[in-house]
Amino acid sequence: MTAYTLKQAGAMLRSKQISAVELAQEYLAAIDVKNPAVNAYITLDQDKTLAEAKAADARIAEGNATALTGVPIAYKDIFCHTGWRTACSSKMLDNFVSPYTATVVQNLLDEGMVTLGRANMDEFAMGSTNETSFYGAAKNPWNTGHVPGGSSGGSAAVVAARLAPAALGSDTGGSIRQPASHCGITGIKPTYGIVSRFGMVAYASSFDQAGPMAQTAEDCAILLNAMAGFDERDSTSLEREKEDYTRELNQPLKGLKIGLPKEYFGTGNSADVQAALQAAVDLLKAQGAEMADVSLPQTELSIPAYYVLASAEASTNLSRYDGVRYGHRAAQFGNLEEMYGNTRAEGFGSEVKRRIMIGTYVLSHGYYDAYYLKAQKLRRLVANDFQTAFAQCDLILAPTAPTTAPKLDTLNHDPVQAYLSDIYTIAANLAGLPALTLPAGFGSDGLPIGVQLIGNHFSEAKILGAAHQMQLVSDWHTRMPV
Ligand code: GLN
Numbered sequence: 001m002t003a004y005t006l007k008q009a010g011a012m013l014r015s016k017q018i019s020a021v022e023l024a025q026e027y028l029a030a031i032d033v034k035n036p037a038v039n040a041y042i043t044l045d046q047d048k049t050l051a052e053a054k055a056a057d058a059r060i061a062e063g064n065a066t067a068l069t070g071v072p073i074a075y076k077d078i079f080c081h082t083g084w085r086t087a088c089s090s091k092m093l094d095n096f097v098s099p100y101t102a103t104v105v106q107n108l109l110d111e112g113m114v115t116l117g118r119a120n121m122d123e124f125a126m127g128s129t130n131e132t133s134f135y136g137a138a139k140n141p142w143n144t145g146h147v148p149g150g151s152s153g154g155s156a157a158v159v160a161a162r163l164a165p166a167a168l169g170s171d172t173g174g175s176i177r178q179p180a181s182h183c184g185i186t187g188i189k190p191t192y193g194i195v196s197r198f199g200m201v202a203y204a205s206s207f208d209q210a211g212p213m214a215q216t217a218e219d220c221a222i223l224l225n226a227m228a229g230f231d232e233r234d235s236t237s238l239e240r241e242k243e244d245y246t247r248e249l250n251q252p253l254k255g256l257k258i259g260l261p262k263e264y265f266g267t268g269n270s271a272d273v274q275a276a277l278q279a280a281v282d283l284l285k286a287q288g289a290e291m292a293d294v295s296l297p298q299t300e301l302s303i304p305a306y307y308v309l310a311s312a313e314a315s316t317n318l319s320r321y322d323g324v325r326y327g328h329r330a331a332q333f334g335n336l337e338e339m340y341g342n343t344r345a346e347g348f349g350s351e352v353k354r355r356i357m358i359g360t361y362v363l364s365h366g367y368y369d370a371y372y373l374k375a376q377k378l379r380r381l382v383a384n385d386f387q388t389a390f391a392q393c394d395l396i397l398a399p400t401a402p403t404t405a406p407k408l409d410t411l412n413h414d415p416v417q418a419y420l421s422d423i424y425t426i427a428a429n430l431a432g433l434p435a436l437t438l439p440a441g442f443g444s445d446g447l448p449i450g451v452q453l454i455g456n457h458f459s460e461a462k463i464l465g466a467a468h469q470m471q472l473v474s475d476w477h478t479r480m481p482v
Helices: 006-014 019-039 046-062 104-109 154-158 178-185 216-225 273-286 299-320 334-349 350-363 369-389 415-420 426-431 460-473
Strands: 041-043 072-076 115-120 166-171 188-189 208-214 257-261 290-292 396-398 435-440 448-455
Touching: 006 019, 006 216, 019 046, 019 072, 046 115, 046 166, 072 154, 072 334, 072 460, 104 166, 104 216, 115 154, 154 166, 154 178, 154 208, 166 178, 166 188, 166 216, 166 290, 178 188, 178 257, 178 435, 178 448, 208 216, 208 369, 216 396, 216 435, 257 273, 257 369, 273 396, 273 435, 273 448, 273 460, 299 350, 299 415, 299 426, 334 435, 350 369, 369 396, 369 426, 426 460, 435 460, 448 460
Parallel strands: 072 115, 072 166, 257 290, 257 396
Antiparallel strands: 041 115, 166 208, 188 208, 188 435, 396 448, 435 448
């Protein structure tokens, strides 16, 4: 049974209880059996996986292994990886085999981690259900009639189904935290700028951040240590001293001030989500943490601000897919203009087209001031709210999503409802703040519920420490679908 945490897998490898090749084979066999029902992996290459595992075994034998050497991992289809199809779950890039590797992936390859395959996602990371994927929806391992969340739905599903000890995701407006919540796993979106965006297909560049997804906060801390760091190839990468994100794991919760934003605990949440939040509050209190009432008054503005700005950036970023240099090119066209038009009409799905149209509209002459500039100002107001709140508390406890995972083929018919369901996650992206989801209960439908811990800039170690302390005295993160 492939239920190992990343830490357990690492320990087994170093003590030679199992070889990296055997471990990879165990996972590949489980994937063979279970992946067809969840459609979480969209690209597998057993030869490549086993070659990496063999190299890891050689490194372990030489005695220069790290804590991660030989540990298998899955990558969201958004990360460029030499020799692997990097399609971002789009028809536009279905034929694109990357000639280079994203920095975060390279950092993990340098540790000797073993690539299991590429995880399904919403097309170009636009969506909240994984249903916009060109390769079909990924399913929720707890109930395959429900979505796993999105856009990193495949990454969340492979960890929940125990088809990988960990996975990388990306989070522009909640895409690590919301699927983590819907699948009952842990995931963190770091402070904007501490993890390189080089080689991660761009959606909305001022929001996009990669992050780890795993069973536990401790595993996320270990992975973040390997992922983070300055990268001169990313112009928004922050030049800071290397940090140890595991350093506060053993810090007791006593005296920690947890802010409860009144706008997040209202009528918008299902009764099950409210109950899970209350249980998290009780658990924190029992460990000696103190609760403080705080307010984030601009919460409602974050959705319009995000969907204007993210769409604007998406329309600019996606202009590169024109059929000229790489990716899909229409077979039929009369002239260059038609080639561009037909290529984009055929290559993009409808949600991506909707974002491009919104983005082009809000950036156009005459509307720029009314929409784009206004949204930038709202972004500042949302960010200021958090600074006021963090004067009164160390971390904020929040819901991740207002409900458990919806049924397949429901939310995808109602884009406005889907956008509204991002209410609790997008503010952290607007403000560039680190935020983590950890499992905190189950709904009456049997589906997992996660809660968020949001911190001030560069407080990853504190967030991960608090989440680890909560996981030491609860077992939600150990539950797995049958
Ligand atoms: N659901 C949000 C969107 O569609 C967030 C996606 C993301 O974080 N990549 O934009």
